[in-house]
Ligand code: MUC
C-alpha cells in the first residue's frame with residue numbers, strides 16, 4: 330500500500346501525580362503522534378514519548394515534529410508501507426540521528442503495512458512468543474510513605490510486583506535510605522529496582538550500590554552518565570547486583586560497544602533510542618549473542634505507544650527482567666477508545682490489525698497542540 334500522506338501532532342497528557350526523575354518532574358507528558366494514510370484511506374499510527382522537553386534527551390517534541398515534516402516525510406510519501414525496512418534504510422541514508430523522529434514514523438509505516446495485510450504487527454516480526462508481559466511500576470512520588478502505599482495497593486490488586494524507584498534527584502545517601510525502607514516494607518513479595526538516570530559519579534555509585542546490594546535490591550539502572558561506559562564496566566564487574574544500561578544505548582553502534590565492554594549486564598530496550606522497532610530487534614540480537622539479559626523499557630508512552638512496544642517485545646524470546654510498559658496507568662486520560670489490559674501482574678498484548686488500538690480522534694483534538 331503506497332503512502333499518500335503523513336501528519337504529525339504533539340499531544341500533552343496530564344499525569345495522575347507528579348513523576349519525579351533526576352532531571353525533571355513530569356506532570357504533563359508530551360507524546361508525538363504520526364499518522365500515515367495509504368492510497369485507499371487505511372491509516373497507520375505511530376508514537377514516541379519524550380520526557381521534560383530537552384531535559385532527558387536531545388530531541389525535543391517540537392524538533393521531532395519539525396524534522397519529520399521537513400526531512401523525513403518527503404522520503405516516505407509514495408513508498409510502499411510493506412517495505413518498511415527499505416524505507417528506514419532510505420531515511421537513515423539521508424537523516425543523521427533523530428532516533429525518536431525515525432521511530433515514530435517507522436511505527437506508523439509498520440502499522441499501515443500490518444493493516445494492509447489484516448494482521449497484527451507482531452506477525453511482521455516473526456510471530457508472538459508471549460501473549461502477555463510482566464510489567465513494573467515506577468514509584469516516583471518523591472515521598473517514602475506514599476511510595477510504600479502505592480506499592481502495597483499495587484500488590485494487593487495484583488497489578489505489579491516489580492517496582493522501580495527513581496533515585497537520581499537529591500542526596501544519594503537519603504535516597505538509598507528511602508529505597509531500603511521500601512524494600513523493608515514489601516520484603517520478598519516484590520522485586521525492588523532503582524533507576525539513577527545517570528546522576529551519580531563513580532565514587533558515589535560505589536558506596537550506594539554496595540548498600541543497595543546488601544539491602545537486597547535486584548537491579549541498578551544507569552547509575553553513571555551515558556558517556557561513562559568504562560565506569561559502567563567497572564561497576565558491572567565489581568558488583569553481583571546487575572547493572573542495567575539505558576541512556577548509554579543511544580544507537581546500534583553504542584549497543585555493540587556496551588556489549589563488547591560489558592558496560593552493563595542487562596539492556597533496557599527502547600525503540601525510540603535506536604530509531605524504531607526493527608533496530609530494537611537488532612539490539613535484542615546483539616544482547617542475545619553477548620549473553621546480556623533484556624528488559625522492556627519505556628519512555629512513558631500512551632496506550633498506543635505502549636502497544637507498539639508490547640508488540641515487538643512479545644516477539645523476543647527471553648525478557649528476563651520483564652517490562653515497564655506502565656505508561657497508560659500514569660495518565661488521567663487516554664487517546665484510544667480501547668484500553669490496554671493489565672491483570673495478574675501482566676500486560677496483555679493487544680491483538681487485532683496493526684497494534685490493536687483504536688485512536689480516539691476527539692481526544693487528540695482535546696489534548697493536541699495547535700489543532
Ligand atoms: C527511564 O529512564 O527509564 C521510564 C520510566 C520512568 O519512570 O522513567 C522512564 C525513563
Ligand code: MG
Pocket residue numbers: 524526550551575576
Ligand atoms: Mg531509565
